[in-house]
Amino acid sequence: ISGIGSNGQVRSISVEALKPSDTFPRRHNSATPEEQSKMAEICGFPTIDALIDATVPKSIRLNDMKFSKFDEGLTEAQMLDHMQKLAAKNKVYKSFIGMGYYDTFVPPVILRNIMENPGWYTQYTPYQAEISQGRLESLLNYQTMITDLTGLPMSNASLLDEGTAAAEAMAMCNNIEKGKKKTFVIASNCHPQTIDICQTRADGFNIKVVVSDVKDIDYSSKDVCGVLVQYPGTEGEVLDYEGFIKNAHANGAKVVMASDLLALTMLKPPGELGADIVVGSAQRFGVPMGYGGPHAAFLATSQEYKRMMPGRIIGVSVDSSGKPALRMAMQTREQHIRRDKATSNICTAQALLANMAAMYAVYHGPEGLKTIAQRVHGLAGAFAAGLKKLGTVEVQELPFFDTVKVKCADSKAIADAAIKSEMNLRIVDKNTITVAFDETTTLEDVDKLFQVFAGGKPVGFTAESLAPEVDNKIPSGLVRKSPFLTHPIFNTYHTEHELLRYLHRLQAKDLSLCHSMIPLGSCTMKLNATTEMMPVTFPNFANMHPFAPTDQSEGFQEMFTDLGDLLCTITGFDSFSLQPNAGASGEYAGLMVIRAYHKARGDHHRNVCIIPVSAHGTNPASAAMCGMKIVSVGTDAKGNINIEELRKAAEANKENLAALMVTYPSTHGVYEEGIDEICKIIHDNGGQVYMDGANMNAQVGLTSPGFIGADVCHLNLHKTFCIPHGGGGPGMGPIGVKKHLAPFLPSHPVVPTGGLPAPDQADPLGTISAAPWGSALILPISYTYIAMMGSKGLTDASKIAILNANYMAKRLEDYYPVLFRGVNGTCAHEFIIDLRGFKNTAGIEPEDVAKRLMDYGFHAPTMSWPVPGTLMIEPTESESKAELDRFCDALISIREEIALIEKGKADLHNNVLKSAPHPPSLLMADTWTKPYSREYAAFPAPWLKTAKFWPTTGRVDNVYGDRNLICTLLPATQEEEPAAATA
Amino acid sequence: ISGIGSNGQVRSISVEALKPSDTFPRRHNSATPEEQSKMAEICGFPTIDALIDATVPKSIRLNDMKFSKFDEGLTEAQMLDHMQKLAAKNKVYKSFIGMGYYDTFVPPVILRNIMENPGWYTQYTPYQAEISQGRLESLLNYQTMITDLTGLPMSNASLLDEGTAAAEAMAMCNNIEKGKKKTFVIASNCHPQTIDICQTRADGFNIKVVVSDVKDIDYSSKDVCGVLVQYPGTEGEVLDYEGFIKNAHANGAKVVMASDLLALTMLKPPGELGADIVVGSAQRFGVPMGYGGPHAAFLATSQEYKRMMPGRIIGVSVDSSGKPALRMAMQTREQHIRRDKATSNICTAQALLANMAAMYAVYHGPEGLKTIAQRVHGLAGAFAAGLKKLGTVEVQELPFFDTVKVKCADSKAIADAAIKSEMNLRIVDKNTITVAFDETTTLEDVDKLFQVFAGGKPVGFTAESLAPEVDNKIPSGLVRKSPFLTHPIFNTYHTEHELLRYLHRLQAKDLSLCHSMIPLGSCTMKLNATTEMMPVTFPNFANMHPFAPTDQSEGFQEMFTDLGDLLCTITGFDSFSLQPNAGASGEYAGLMVIRAYHKARGDHHRNVCIIPVSAHGTNPASAAMCGMKIVSVGTDAKGNINIEELRKAAEANKENLAALMVTYPSTHGVYEEGIDEICKIIHDNGGQVYMDGANMNAQVGLTSPGFIGADVCHLNLHKTFCIPHGGGGPGMGPIGVKKHLAPFLPSHPVVPTGGLPAPDQADPLGTISAAPWGSALILPISYTYIAMMGSKGLTDASKIAILNANYMAKRLEDYYPVLFRGVNGTCAHEFIIDLRGFKNTAGIEPEDVAKRLMDYGFHAPTMSWPVPGTLMIEPTESESKAELDRFCDALISIREEIALIEKGKADLHNNVLKSAPHPPSLLMADTWTKPYSREYAAFPAPWLKTAKFWPTTGRVDNVYGDRNLICTLLPATQEEEPAAATA
């Protein structure tokens, strides 16, 4: 036996080699160094850095991003360890706080197969209906659930939170009255955050908000467009609003009701009481509290006002073969069409959470939901009965559903005693406490509460023993009699196998990042790494009430502080607010900061907002919501803002200039050279620069909004910072500001917040979101992304994102005109290819190319925005060269298909593009009348032979659906014949 | 406003209504009470209980199962809470124990998308190749990885653990020598558990095991069939075996090497050293230690011995259109064919874990793996260098890869000091310690070790500072020079997006329980509920070393104890061993218990095992492995054991009778009335009754093996007790025994175990598995299932499983003959339909029906077992009536398709069954030559229009593949033309 005893050579090991080797950036950033060089060379540059130098204007180039924490980046293992430790710093006490947030048990089958499943969470908003029928069905279930429970016939597919949903309803009332009645009354029985959000929002709309007791509302001014009441009220009381609504209507005011879905399984629905609009949160239907969100809010209304509904709405239509098929309805209401005339700026909403809530209803069914509600009501009743027996406090004799109101000598003392038992109560005022019950409350919890209220004295009974004494606290006139969730979908999938299969059936219809790149310009569909997603479902993050005492949420607080610091370093700002729940919400919040700043300086008149025509539709919509006057400026042939026009506009509006809204790099995918000059012009004319951070993926580590000269910016964390799109949300739109604006960052009426880091003084603009830190539960995603990438990894990401875009542009430029490039001929992280010519040469529209891409297994790039007739392609840094090549190959192949039409070799109307997509039902039909072959239709590229994603319907008819609007599930029998159903 | 103040009625709430309403049994058991009544009526019984009473023989009927814990069943929320608390009782210290188990970082993308993904874990063993191409590819990757790293050309697709793999190799050596050389030498540098398992196993084979130092092996007897050595050795030493192997071969002995995959990225592979067989564990390739398992073991060998390889082997073949397609190769080796002549009893293996390990290699690639290995080696080197500097102990000057051996004055004192720092070392003996490093070790960990070894004195250096002094401890002659993992699959998917999509591409090819019922008779493919699966990936369960001091594993120990109790109650036994890792392993263990019992009584001669011809092939194979002589008994026309024949056999073998192996209900799906008599006959003749518990799903709560009269029984936890099949494993096969057998239950050389509850005295038969409690990590699945169902839920499950089978039999009996029923015309939880007639009437074989079922979206039932020419259908309790009906509809529709052939309306050879399955490539081909329509081929049932699962290949040719055996990935260029490749 040889080799015994070492004959190895002495060698020196580098310390690097002993450090963890599996670093995260190489998993996130696609291209290897060799590939980077090769691709740069193809683009005409010796190195990637040379390409970047030629692309990012020198004047704004930064070279020294450095983090005070996580600068080198943690490995995934280190990160998970860190997140476990952060989570352990949160103390998850039993919550009886209520106020719109209730603990709930997420059915594990939904947790694992939706919330923890990239097949669901990496989907994009279902703009491409033919490869989105799964989530479209689920969202239609959601809308049906909302209409059934509220008793109103129309619902949207979610809003950001209950508070902003109420504010949207207020705007609807204002719009219904065409802006002629400027008073909106809010009942004092609404949640405080709802009231504050509406008050803040009213400001921009120039609406006067009156907060009043329900009993004391005064309509005599004739100026009341609407009233908002809550049902049940924030302190638990269940009022019968039937007479109240009649009276409001008689006085020409619309009635908005904020309500609770679980309560509505037992209570007469608002629609039957006569309400015009109902809003609320679907959180307690199986969506974790998550320290504030994300959750799906809802808004339902009557047929009359359906076209005024904000947000996305799913509707039934037909496909090219006449079969029922779903798609987003009435898109012409949205901001990209209506811009500053839009009725709302909402864009990204809460699709993933709406899906979870809908599936919760599918799983429990109407009977299951009613059982849960009755149990919650019974526990509240047992609690009230017990307190009366104890006699230590005074139980208010009110009708209630789940919340018991109590008068006492010292609410704080009781709440503190409860905290000692790891329970949180709501202190309403010095002498008032409420105790809200939910699905997770047990008889043992009620007994623990008795002990708290008994103040240590022995309790001679148990919740269980009180059961026989409990009386129903719902007034008989308000007991729900109408059925709900009668559709088979809500009455079939009640075992785990049935639900599992339903979820997977729907999932299989939808293309997501699990299948292929989704190169949506302006949307940054990058990797949503598993390590980033895992903490989202750690129980110690997921199960916290947003209004829990902050000393219980140290883990969250530490993360907020560090995230604030990191984002400040990345953006060059001084302070951040994490409150806005989406990009558009951030825009609105940022403009409101500017507005507050001007006001604080006495510049009440500054209300002009300059917006380039190329801006995203949410920009003008948000500005309009702040009461600003929009002045448009054009772009030049190169796609850059016309600086002279801008200068003139700024100077002309010098006295009243409030702000400029600018996206950088531009929505055309170009680093405008004049951006610093643009900022200077605005500042010189007394305005503030609002930067839309949607394109931050081209800035991180290379430049920054703060460095460029912006005063405020929102970040779409669901773009640059890895929060997945969830099929249309959740998102997060935190805003960063320069020091002078920090005092105005939003606060919150229940848990005061402000800038992170906190400015010296605060003068908050009001409240933007229902939760103090917005959708706190998804912040770990962005936090871990930044912490694992480190400063260098992030900078590399920006570089590779730019390289990838330029590489694709290079590969495609011989086939499609590439619009807009920078001074050195490069594009930023995205680029636009022009399809307009094909309309004349081949009768081909961008939609035809988009639909044909589905046959190749791809989701289309952003279509006809910002330039009609084009596609905007954004590959992101996470896509490998192989994937980029595959996508280019598909587009090149499609170009050849177009050429066949141009040459007359394919029919102008009956061709493989016009008939796309080709679902199996079409491809395997017995008759085949197309002039091309089935095989070519289905397998036009080699990779499709290995794995093919199948569109499940033919092309969906948008016009038909909008003309025959159906936004709830078709009765089961009609599913085969929607035409008949609408006839 | 009306309704202020309660006008509700006083009512009495039942306490029941205040208890948690979302109980688990209604999610697991499919049929609602109304459906149960309806189905029972269709079966001709007024109630489900009447059906059960008529089905289960009165004499064995139990009515009073009651648990001392969890009797009422926990809700899912309570269960998760309980499991969190159990997990928290485990203390997960950093492990330096080694011995075949190393901490590893499971790439989160693999964790979430394989281990936590029902799309992967609920798959069945890939017997139906056309709907299993995804996992077949992954397992082929595994085999390729094993052959590349070991340097031997043939690998199987996993074995149960390293120890049993070594035992299988020993059996191979014995078989190679045709049983003529009966000595097997095991080097003392093997892991102790490996040695013990081989010694135990050798017993049954009548092999003499000699444990010897590698240097001292004596071949002079000429009786040595093989030698087992370890590389690196258990204490870390890396020996060069080249000369050793030459010598062994010269002496006519085969050489088996137990090795380590990570080490093999740096070490010359065993194949190049001349080894004949290599075994080992793939655990450290991204599979959590899990307190012992499940992990995939491997076995590789030369072309010469490939047909002797145990276990499942994946091979390349072609499909009906001549395209390459994968399937299980050489199935004729398996037990269902060879029975007691089988070379091994292994059946369920570790497919899921093999897939994880293979994907770990795919994700890291050869360079990544090498980097990890070098880092581990470097850290071990730095540690050795530091210890030498410290001088407190004596570092052994040996070549090593990852394990450093140290002589010291008091190993226990050092190990105890390490434990204080939350680190576990291996105590080899009083004066010897080893310290093993792994992927998760950090420089900081090494520094902490220095502190321990410095005994509190200051350490003047750090691991980092030592790097330059570290020398390579691998002898230069043993440095690996040959490349490995050169196939593109191992060099492409290195970013998370690429791997994510690869995983999903494979997943999409495979039918699993996420799609439809998999009604495999004898396999019990029931719901694997998410709540049951969640604890499996709790870090405090997943990351424990199996040899960690038991006072660190209190959570596990509590669970083992309670599970032992619960299983005793369920089975009527007195003690359980959790060690066997699959059903077959349980059979072997159980028979070895019987063998040990007879021996202990002096009955050394008792070696006859009676086995009915209808028994599963593993039964005779297991008995053969125990050195037993098999005596077969036949069944009567009703499928029951021929009792008179049995009596005669027992009496004829009275003197030597060891055991009867019997499955109950019978493999024919019938509760044999004479089972108590059968047991009595065996006992009267001195034998013990071994019951195969595969059909426990028809017993739980209704009867029990112990009550019936069995002495031993294994449970397939992966059948009745919800461990998912994972595409061919993991499984668990614990055995329960009556009191008189409890002393003989297996123990373990490192962590002594025995019966749960422990018998008064112990006389263990030896060691069955490498880990003390087998695959401990998946025990939470069965534990939570039992605890959530409670005694009533479990009993209902059995009843509904029986009801479901009878309902289906009723629906199908007019279309297919149903074979075998009990005295009252009912079947048990499964039933057999007879297809034999169709051979004559229509030329149709069971395989044609199985493949046509794929077109309907279903996995075939168990085919041609236990009766050739039949299908055995087992619906389980988790399938809804709607799903049962859908499956029946499919079979009825297929019966009509057969009728068309019978009537001459369809061609005998060219028909929709013979050509099944129909993949898209066929259905959308430009030419269509079938006499039936494409649409009918693809969409023969209405539900397929809503959602269709697509087979990805045409029918796979088994014979071609076995004739042209290829069991590794085809070179990338050849993938399109396998025929050429093998020519």
Ligand SMILES: Cc1ncc(COP(=O)(O)O)c(C=O)c1O
């Ligand atoms: C440039 C730009 N600004 C703003 C938004 C709005 O962001 P959100 O959808 O998060 O509200 C988008 C969304 O795509 C965008 O592309």
Ligand SMILES: Cc1ncc(COP(=O)(O)O)c(C=O)c1O
């Ligand atoms: C009746 C019977 N016995 C034993 C076994 C073997 O179990 P395992 O595959 O877990 O080794 C099986 C497997 O299907 C079986 O059906």
Ligand SMILES: O=C([O-])O
């Ligand atoms: O493979 C079997 O499970 O029989």
